[in-house]
Amino acid sequence: MTHPTVAILGAGSMGEILAEGLVRAGWETENIILLVRREERAREAERHTAIRATLDPVEAVTGRDVLVIAVKPKDVEHLLGQIGDVVTPDQVVVSLAAGVPVEIFESALEGSAVVRAMPNTPAAVDEGMTAYCAGDHADSDSLALANMVLAAVGETIQLSEDLLDAVTAVSGTGPAYVFLLAEALTEAAIREGLPHHAAEKLVIQTLRGAGALLSVSDKSAFRLRAEVTSPGGTTAAAMHMLEDGGFRALMERAVRSAAQRSRELGDMAREQAGK
């Protein structure tokens, strides 16, 4: 399958991450175009990605196979107003906008194949996790095109739309949980007397190593943790403290709160669109 032509509508941080990933995956830069809304952003995005940026929505959309919507959820309605008359039913629309339901795109872009996706920022190093769901008009060919674009920057999984708020809370928001853990662990390491550079190195490689082990091992996280926790040992002391302090319950509340926020963004998008 040859690479589809791609327009990235809204070249901010996620848009640029995807654009750069497509180039790393073998897309010719001429087969990608970025839509921006400020001249200064256009120059900046072109400098970062070596891909042409335009301020003209019609030029960005016309003739591209896949249209990736990468504006903030609050800007989706305005963008759809700009491109609604130009998008044709043979184009595949892939939205990355958190919480914005498929129906918003389907009613603005009648007959279009819509795919709603939730990526995450490790896509910047081709280790992204993207979950996506299919709209009513997305057939297997459209899904294959969407998957090809999304899989350029990591793993993908197709799920039903009702699960995407949970996905947002787990893998979309997930990198921030890990970065917070890294910050907290580094601070604790420094308080135990380790020099800053050593603390950072220990923490980063430990997170990287544990993640790699977890991803290649056929053992569960529970099993791997049990194997490093001997009764009365140092890990057991730390685990006891975390369990006692409510770590699990806190994690659950954090995920629930992110999922709730995602649902609220969806409701706001529906209200904005008069749905």
Ligand SMILES: NC(=O)c1ccc[n+]([C@@H]2O[C@H](COP(=O)([O-])OP(=O)(O)OC[C@H]3O[C@@H](n4cnc5c(N)ncnc54)[C@H](OP(=O)(O)O)[C@@H]3O)[C@@H](O)[C@H]2O)c1
């Ligand atoms: N970042 C993440 O971790 C992440 C993860 C999963 C999903 N997402 C989703 O990805 C989308 C983008 O997020 P982001 O973090 O990349 O936001 P961002 O950095 O603010 O990028 C959005 C870009 O879209 C531009 N824009 C807005 N309306 C436009 C229009 N009508 N025409 C052309 N350009 C327009 C903005 O221009 P200005 O520069 O002028 O504001 C900005 O550069 C969001 O919907 C978010 O939910 C993000």
